[in-house]
Amino acid sequence: MVAAFDKCETRPANIDAILEGLDRYNPETTTIFQDYVAQQCEDRTFDCYANLALLKLYQFNPHLLQAETATNVLAKALTVFPSPAFSLCLALLPAYTQPFPSSNTDGQAAAQNNDFVESVQKLARLSTLLESAQYAQFWSTLNSDDLYADLVADVAGFEELVRIRIAFEVGKAFREISTDILEQWLDLRNRDALEKFVSEVCSWQVDQAAGVVRVPTNKENEARSEVKSERVGIDMFGRVIRRGFEQAA
Amino acid sequence: MSYEERANARPNLGDDSDVEEEALVNDYREQVNFDDGMSELDRTTSLGAGSQTQDLQAQLAAAATPLEYQATLETKFASYDNYCSLFHYILNSEGPVDLEVPSYYWAWDVIDEFIYQFESFCRYRNRVARSGSNEEEAQLLRENPNTWGCYSVLNVLYSLIQKSQINEQLAAMKRGEDPLAYAGEYGSRPLYKMLGYFSIIGLLRVHCLLGDFSLALKTLDDIEMNKKAMFARVMAAHFTTYYYVGFSYMMMRRYADAIRMFSHILVYVSRTKNFQKGGNSYDAIAKKNDQMYALIAICVALQPTRLDDTIHSALREKYGEQLHRLQQGGPEALPLFEELFRSACPKFISPTPPDFDNPALNVDPVDHYTGIFMDEIKNTIHNPTIRSYLKLYTTMDLKKLAGFLEVEPEKLRSWLLVNKQRSRQVRWVEGGLLEGEPAVANDLDYALESDLIHVSETKAGRRLVDWYLRNLARVY
Numbered sequence: 001m002v003a004a005f006d007k008c009e010t011r012p013a014n015i016d017a018i019l020e021g022l023d024r025y026n027p028e029t030t031t032i033f034q035d036y037v038a039q040q041c042e043d044r045t046f047d048c049y050a051n052l053a054l055l056k057l058y059q060f061n062p063h064l065l066q067a068e069t070a071t072n073v074l075a076k077a078l079t080v081f082p083s084p085a086f087s088l089c090l091a092l093l094p095a096y097t098q099p100f101p102s103s104n105t106d107g108q109a110a111a112q113n114n115d116f117v118e119s120v121q122k123l124a125r126l127s128t129l130l131e132s133a134q135y136a137q138f139w140s141t142l143n144s145d146d147l148y149a150d151l152v153a154d155v156a157g158f159e160e161l162v163r164i165r166i167a168f169e170v171g172k173a174f175r176e177i178s179t180d181i182l183e184q185w186l187d188l189r190n191r192d193a194l195e196k197f198v199s200e201v202c203s204w205q206v207d208q209a210a211g212v213v214r215v216p217t218n219k220e221n222e223a224r225s226e227v228k229s230e231r232v233g234i235d236m237f238g239r240v241i242r243r244g245f246e247q248a249a
Numbered sequence: 250m251s252y253e254e255r256a257n258a259r260p261n262l263g264d265d266s267d268v269e270e271e272a273l274v275n276d277y278r279e280q281v282n283f284d285d286g287m288s289e290l291d292r293t294t295s296l297g298a299g300s301q302t303q304d305l306q307a308q309l310a311a312a313a314t315p316l317e318y319q320a321t322l323e324t325k326f327a328s329y330d331n332y333c334s335l336f337h338y339i340l341n342s343e344g345p346v347d348l349e350v351p352s353y354y355w356a357w358d359v360i361d362e363f364i365y366q367f368e369s370f371c372r373y374r375n376r377v378a379r380s381g382s383n384e385e386e387a388q389l390l391r392e393n394p395n396t397w398g399c400y401s402v403l404n405v406l407y408s409l410i411q412k413s414q415i416n417e418q419l420a421a422m423k424r425g426e427d428p429l430a431y432a433g434e435y436g437s438r439p440l441y442k443m444l445g446y447f448s449i450i451g452l453l454r455v456h457c458l459l460g461d462f463s464l465a466l467k468t469l470d471d472i473e474m475n476k477k478a479m480f481a482r483v484m485a486a487h488f489t490t491y492y493y494v495g496f497s498y499m500m501m502r503r504y505a506d507a508i509r510m511f512s513h514i515l516v517y518v519s520r521t522k523n524f525q526k527g528g529n530s531y532d533a534i535a536k537k538n539d540q541m542y543a544l545i546a547i548c549v550a551l552q553p554t555r556l557d558d559t560i561h562s563a564l565r566e567k568y569g570e571q572l573h574r575l576q577q578g579g580p581e582a583l584p585l586f587e588e589l590f591r592s593a594c595p596k597f598i599s600p601t602p603p604d605f606d607n608p609a610l611n612v613d614p615v616d617h618y619t620g621i622f623m624d625e626i627k628n629t630i631h632n633p634t635i636r637s638y639l640k641l642y643t644t645m646d647l648k649k650l651a652g653f654l655e656v657e658p659e660k661l662r663s664w665l666l667v668n669k670q671r672s673r674q675v676r677w678v679e680g681g682l683l684e685g686e687p688a689v690a691n692d693l694d695y696a697l698e699s700d701l702i703h704v705s706e707t708k709a710g711r712r713l714v715d716w717y718l719r720n721l722a723r724v725y
Contacts, residue, residue, distance in 0.1 A: 004684040005501070006467050022407060025400070049463060056461055060399055062601055082670045084502045087621050091460035091500070095599060095617035096610045100624050124624070132628040133666035136659075173669045175698045181662070212699060220669075223696040225705040230712045240721055 008047040012036075015050055024053045027061050034069050037076070041155045046076055048085045055092035062094065067116040068154070074123045075152045079161040081130040082169070090124065099124035119151055135166050139187035163187070167202050172220035176212050308335045310351060313358035316366060322389055325370055329396050332363055336405050339444070340412060345435045356443035357483045360451040363405070368458055370397040371598035378603035379611045387605050399600035402455065406448040412436070413445025419471035446479055450486055453493050458598050460618060462497040466682040469494065474510075474682070476517070484521075485534065488514060492537055494682065496595060499544060500618075502625065504552040505676045505690055511545040512560050519559050540593035542567050547589055550575035550582075551629065552674070552690055553636075578633030586626045591619055629671050631664045636693055639704045647700040658700070665697065 003009065006019075015036055023029050033054035040046055051073045058065040070093065077086040090099050097120040126148070129138040142148045152158040163186050170177060170185065179194065188194040198204045198213050205214045215221060312335055316328055339346055350356070377386050395401070410416060413436040418428035435441040449468060456465035472478060474494070480486040495510035518538055546568045549556065553576075556564065564572060571589065574582050597614035604610045638650060651661040672691035677684065695704045 004681060005463050006681075006683050025403065052461065052463060056459075056464070059459065060600055082667075084500070084625075087625060088463060088501070090621050091462065091618065095612035095614050098612060098617070098620065100620040128624055128628065131625070131667075133663040133670070135663075169666060169670060173666055173695075173697055175696050175703075177697070178699055221696040223694045223703050223705040225707070227708045227710045229710040230714055232714045236714065236718060240718065 006049045008045075008049060010043075010045040011047050011050060015047075019050060019053055025057070025060065027057060027064060030054065030057050030061075030064050033057065034066060037069050037072055038154075040076060041072055044157055044161065046080055046085075048077065048080070048088070051076070052088060052092060055089055059092050059094070065116075067119065070116070071119045071123060071151055072154050074120065074127075075155045075158065078123065078127055078130060078152075079155065079158065079165065081127070081162075081165060086124075086127045086131075090120075093120060097121070100128075119147075122148060123151060130162070130165075133169070135185040138162075139184075143187075159187070163197070164201060167197075171202065171204070171215050171218065174215050175217070175221050176214050179206070179211050179213055182213055305338070305348070306351075309348065309355070309359075313351070313355055313362055315362060322386055325366070325373075326393065326396055328366060329370075332366075332405070333401070336409075339440075340405075340408050345438055345441060348440055350440060354483045354485075356440070357447045357486045360406075360444070360447040361485065361489070364402070364451050364454055364458075367397050367402045367455070368596055368598055371600065372596060375599055375603050375611055375613065378605045379608055379613070381605075381608040390602070391605050394602045399459070403452075406452050406455065409441070409444045409448040410452070413441040415442060415445035415449065416471045418442070419446075423471065423473065447486060450480055450490050453497075454489065454595075457493045457497055458595055459600055460597060460614075462500040463683060465493060465497045466501075470681045488518070488534055488537055492541060493595070495541070495544065498682075499548060500622070502671075503675055503677075503685065504548045505554065505674060505688070506685070508545060508548045508552070508554050508556070509677075511541045511548070512557050515541055515545070515560050515563070516557050519563065539567065543589045543593035546572045546575060547586060547593075550578070550586075550633070551626075551671075576633055578630050580630060583623070583627065583630060587619060587623055590622055591615065594618065594622075629667060632668045632671060635664055635668045636691070639693055639695060639702065640706075642702075643704050645702045645704065647697070647702055650702070662697075665695070665702070669695070 015032070018024055018029050018032065033050065036047070036050060037054065040051075055070065055073060058070060074086065074089055077083075077089050090097075093099070096114075097117050099120050101121065122145075126138060126141065129135075129141060142152075155161075166185055170182070179191070182198070183189060183191075183194055186194065186197065188197055195206050198206055202215075204216065206212075207214060308331055311328070311331055316324060320328075339348075352358075374390050377383055377390060381387070414431055414433050415436060417431040418436055421428045421431045429437055432442065436445065449472060452468045453465050456462070456468060469490075472480070474490075475481075480490050491510050491514035495507045495514075498504070498507035498510060515538070518534070542564055545556075545560065546564060548554075549564075550572070568589075571585055574585055575589075594615065597618050599611075599614050634654065638653065639645065647661060647665075648658050651658045654661065656664075672689060672694070673687055674690040675685040676688040676690070678686050689707075692707045692709075693704065694707070695702050697703075
């Protein structure tokens with residue numbers, strides 16, 4: 001059982017009350033939501049539905065837009081991939097941000113004049129790399145420019161959170177993976193660091209001799225063939241049984 | 250791989266039983282001659298409205314009548330003022346007002362037209378700013394930033410919902426209690442009740458037009474999506490609801506739920522087609538109908554699903570060749586995805602006045618949403634290729650498969666991960682529309698042991714009991 005999209009276990013009661021009522025449209029609640037985003041950045045929680053409410057306030061009141069908070073919301077959304085969270089956030093940003101510029105000239109022109117646009121486009125690039133599982137490129141892009149570091153600086157443990165997500169996705173698809181690949185995907189270039197992360201965080205085994213990491217069997221990576229049999233319930237026979245009685249009478 | 254092969258993957262969807270079909274037909278019969286609830290609206294007599302009546306009747310009729318296509322800005326402003334004064338009268342008079350409304354579907358027409366005018370005004374305003382050609386109109390729009398403002402439109406819809414206490418009434422109905430006990434002075438009157446009810450549907454639409462897809466679905470928390478729902482009584486409302494709910498699901502990447510919504514309404518429409526011909530909303534419905542087929546084609550390509558036979562054959566008729574290309578996937582299919590999305594998506598709007606001084610800053614909102622949607626399509630465009638190859642093997646070497654596909658092994662690993670991730674999806678089971686359980690949306694699964702891909706397949710067993718019962722029903 002997963003929580004519905006509009007729920008969040010770590011959400012405080014006062015935020016919940018605002019989200020349920022019409023105060024979610026009240027520009028005065030902007031600061032409350034902004035503080036809540038800062039808190040999420042600090043304590044490593046994530047509340048997509050509440051953050052969308054903040055972006056909606058920005059959408060309705062463009063003069064309130066705090067570029068830094070908006071990019072923090074996007075950076076937080078990166079840490080929960082694969083999920084529609086990031087694209088749902090983009091959907092509430094102004095169209096001029098052109099997160100995925102169609103022609104390079106258009107987007108770059110807009111980016112040059114506006115820091116916010118440039119930030120959104122950079123984060124969107126990171127999102128694309130994560131959503132398309134190009135993890136090695138994700139890390140090299142992230143490390144290629146100080147601007148990226150600035151964008152994720154407010155999110156406590158950003159790299160750690162992303163690393164855990166990647167490991168989680170790897171664990172669903174692999175039973176065994178070469179340490180060389182995992183090293184690149186997790187951006188842990190030091191063999192000791194990799195072994196420490198893999199065994200302590202993921203509880204996987206490292207086979208040094210073979211140069212592979214073994215992932216214990218779980219529901220997702222066992223890939224068992226099965227035949228789904230037909231569900232047979234008594235209700236299916238209702239019509240036949242009813243017919244039987246009708247005939248008799 | 251043919252469509253049928255994939256279609257067999259999910260036999261439990263679109264399996265309309267005979268019983269449901271019968272219910273549908275009865276329901277429609279009921280709809281054609283229904284004479285309860287709604288017709289009370291016709292009988293409401295206006296008491297003591299006296300001198301105001303004439304004027305009001307004109308306002309009421311105007312509120313439900315579409316503007317001319319070539320309406321000038323002045324007309325649009327005037328129409329906004331008309332709505333404002335009408336809603337002000339309905340909401341802020343002392344006590345509920347007694348109105349004689351022209352027809353039972355008047356409430357729907359008013360809300361529908363109100364939002365349509367909001368939508369077209371916002372798009373028009375954006376276009377004027379973008380082209381920068383009509384200085385006179387730009388000036389007029391600049392001077393009236395609050396006309397058709399998003400806050401006033403939302404305010405009207407939320408006020409109608411609150412006044413009528415419709416959410417409380419619907420919640421009571423869900424619990425099996427008498428809604429009248431919760432309706433209050435306003436909500437017990439059909440006028441307020443219907444306006445409130447259709448305002449919920451209106452909100453769904455407005456949120457969707459503004460790109461807030463999760464809030465759009467959340468809005469419908471108290472409405473039960475079935476043929477017994479109140480919206481089902483007005484064809485256009487029924488249609489609109491399913492279109493926007495389906496679209497919102499699609500934007501939340503819940504393709505199975507989107508397909509469920511689109512199929513439901515398309516089956517319904519196809520079975521009631523002959524009744525609607527000649528109706529004045531027929532053209533609008535026919536257009537939305539085609540749009541939904543385009544959307545369902547996109548969703549089925551993203552998630553192979555067995556469709557209802559009616560839908561399946563209609564889909565092949567309308568989009569046969571395109572559907573095939575979508576299902577093939579690969580970069581060649583990208584322009585087609587974009588073309589279909591653009592033709593079938595809602596006319597997205599920007600809620601705030603554009604920047605008249607910098608035409609280049611005013612990007613068409615439709616471009617914005619198309620870009621966001623296409624990013625996900627680009628990320629997943631290789632899924633069909635992966636699936637069609639893996640179907641053929643039980644084990645496969647990754648490097649060998651990469652050789653077949655002429656890509657680097659590194660790329661293929663990413664594609665395999667993406668396909669695996671996208672085959673897990675949240676799917677609605679019960680409760681609010683945003684709720685759901687994670688489900689495996691694919692019959693094909695696999696795991697990698699270093700470079701060895703182990704493929705497994707979930708097959709549906711033969712449905713013998715079902716087969717016997719169907720044949721028994723035919724002869725006995």
